[in-house]
Amino acid sequence: MLNIEAALRGNLVSFYAKYPAIITKPVTHFFKKLFHEEEINSFLMRTPVKNLAFVNRVLEEKNVSYEVKSREIENIPAIGRVIVVSNHPLGGMDSFVMLKLIGEARQDRKVKIIANEILMQIDATRELLIPVNNMDGKVSKDSHRQIVEALENEEAVIFFPAGEVSRASMTGIKDEKWKNGFLRIAKLTKSPILPVYIDAKNSWLFYFLSWIYRPLGGLLLAHEMVKPSFRDIGLTIGELIPVEAFDNRSMSLREYTKLFKKHLYRISKHKSPIFMTQKCIAHPQQRQLLKQELKEARRLGKTSDEKSIYLLEYDKSPSMMQEIGRLREFSFRKVGEGTGQKSDIDTYDRYYKHIVLWDEDALEIVGAYRIGEAKMIRLMHGNRGLYMNKLCTIRSTFDEVGDNAIELGRSFVQPKYWSSRALDYLWQGIGAYLREHPEVRYMYGPVSISNNYPKAARDALVYFYRNYFGATTHYFQAFESYTITTQIEDELSLIFDGSDYKKDLITLKEYLKNFDVAIPTLYKQYSELCEVGGASFSDFGIDANFGECLDGYILVDITKIKPKKYERYVGGVVEESANAA
Incomplete structure (x- = not known):
């Protein structure tokens, strides 16, 4: 209930302490009338x-x-x-x-x-x-x-x-x-x-x-x-x-x-704004619609904590795809990336496939990965049909691996699940896909570093990954390669050993701490996935259409995945479902 006297006494302590009731009572009564205390309290009484x-x-x-x-x-x-x-x-x-x-x-x-x-x-x-x-x-x-x-x-x-x-x-x-x-x-x-x-x-x-x-x-x-x-x-x-x-x-x-x-x-007055603005992220799709569409999707498996992994196609899951686009943009903006549009959906989504981690209890998407079947896409559209072609030049050497490769990208986990095992589950989903497609030998795609990382931190990351994971055969060339000045190269050569991977990895982690950043998760994951030579970066370039983030163009040879990692992700850790959910 509205208590004007209590509010006045709380704010005018000295007034009520100094003057007698003969003065304070009329003042209190005046303010009660002024603030319509009786009328407001009557409304409150009948509005429960x-x-x-x-x-x-x-x-x-x-x-x-x-x-x-x-x-x-x-x-x-x-x-x-x-x-x-x-x-x-x-x-x-x-x-x-x-x-x-x-x-x-x-x-x-x-x-x-x-x-x-x-x-x-x-x-x-x-x-x-x-x-x-x-x-x-x-x-x-x-x-x-x-x-x-x-x-x-x-x-x-x-x-x-x-x-x-x-x-x-x-x-x-x-x-x-x-x-x-x-x-x-x-x-x-x-x-x-x-x-x-x-x-x-x-x-x-x-x-x-x-x-x-x-x-x-x-x-x-x-x-x-x-x-x-x-x-x-x-x-x-x-x-x-x-x-x-x-x-x-x-x-x-x-x-x-x-x-x-x-x-x-x-x-x-509908005049141009002063500040740079961005589109608000699209509003969520109805959860029951999402659940209904999943009934028609292919379920790849179930995780140990009862989350489900699905393989979706754009035309069969329109609401799910809109929700993926919304959550992509929301998640990428959290790390200084994103398209700046209401939703991160593009033309490639229409013929790429999508691995989705679904939380049945919360009725929501946890995260997703996009898969492009390179052989089929190149037959239909040529290299220009590959998302990678938008980021960099696909060199002729790619013909050697393209028919046995899948493109991975647009991976995200929505922020509320960042501290969970969501990314690991998505990789198990990729493994389930690979089990069904033994003809696939290579995985490739862009791996990003946020523009929020200081220049010195990005320089160190590129220097390290070029040195230890630089490609011997280059399949991709950035439209504008990320450059490190000779002076910075010389300075970094004094910080890193250059020939001792484990020692330099520790050095890199300590160096990045100076900037309150760490090795991006996917860089860490890919580098630990394979034996020597199994994961390689052809080049590094800036994506001007995605928050000016820095992309490393990676190719992974599945035959060189470490045995324990292969068993974990491809060998059947996820409890498979024989039929669609």
Whole structure:
């Protein structure tokens, strides 16, 4: 229940301690009337719901609705951490509108909003709110911790950076100076920022009183919320602003904050944005549709913890493929890669096959690998039908191995499963495929290093893998090979032995620790998979269409896989299913 007296006593301790009841009681009574305590508590008594259900009831009760283009709703990330910033034209009801907008677009419905302590008195919304001091707008250490925890739990957090209601000016109803707290936290938690412009205004009485004496307008805000003069609110949702757009030291926080405010007001007028943006990742497919399609898919096996491995084809599994594309983009963006589009789906997906690890308990895709049957693809399309041809030049020497090879790529494990054995299970899926196709001798494809890795770390990785895993026969040549300057080569030659693999592997790991990075998982996996000469890199090049990541073009000779590894992945570790699921 709303308790205005408790809120006042908590914020005006010295006032209530200094003055007698004959003074404090009338003041308390005045604020109770001003904030419509009795009316609000009556509504709370007859509304036994909470959180987003309560938000919806409030908007229904006050007959408040909003308009937004359906294509713009797709700009709201359905999963993953995000900070939402907005102007604050109403000072109250816009909080409920934003909670409804963002909450209903989120897959898990998890959303928080920064709000003043008066709203914290309403139990029905307390789980959605993180408090700021309504007297000075400051965020306490505990509130700061709650914000960071929410984002690290992959929730959405809504900020009104102005910290107070918009005011009337010669140029219209606009926020005053924005505080930079949202930006500090975005940088700290590596959270993208979503701008949402709210087109609404309070009564002209509010602005008139604010013009005469600002505190008078503030006192009228509660009345504006309980007896709104507005009904329809317009919303403009901008595209997501990735961390990379503001996570550098080229400008101060103050300058960036000014630009974010300007960016918001520009998109409200449909002008070009200031910051680089990216498409929001597509919203999830319905889980029952995914489960239904898997009934028609080929099941390769089951893991020891009851996850299933399937082999899919694009035409037979349209919803599964859309979900794979969505999760690819989501997972790749987490490591600084990705296409920047809503979904990572391309034309190659249509005739490549897909190994998928499925969690039946959670009804979701854990991860996937893409397989291209090179012989069939080359017969139909020539080398230009291979995804590898998009990344580099396929040399004539590839003819020696192409008819007995499969292309691997676009592998991912969604972030929530990163600490599991998911990648190992996907490799078992590849092994199950190889058991059914004994004619395949080679596996090849691009293996990426994120552009988030510092240049010095990438130089060391390329230097090491060229030295110990450089190809004697080159099948692929990068359009633009990754180069290491002579000076850097000389410096690295002093760090690495050059002829002792185990010693240099330890050196590489220690060297990378200086940059807070490690050997990328697939580089580690492939290098440990084969005997000497079994895995080789023809070249290294930059993929400009995939987050500027660095690709190593690898070829693996299956006949040179270490016996224990072969037995583990190809020899039948996965419990096979004789029939499709």
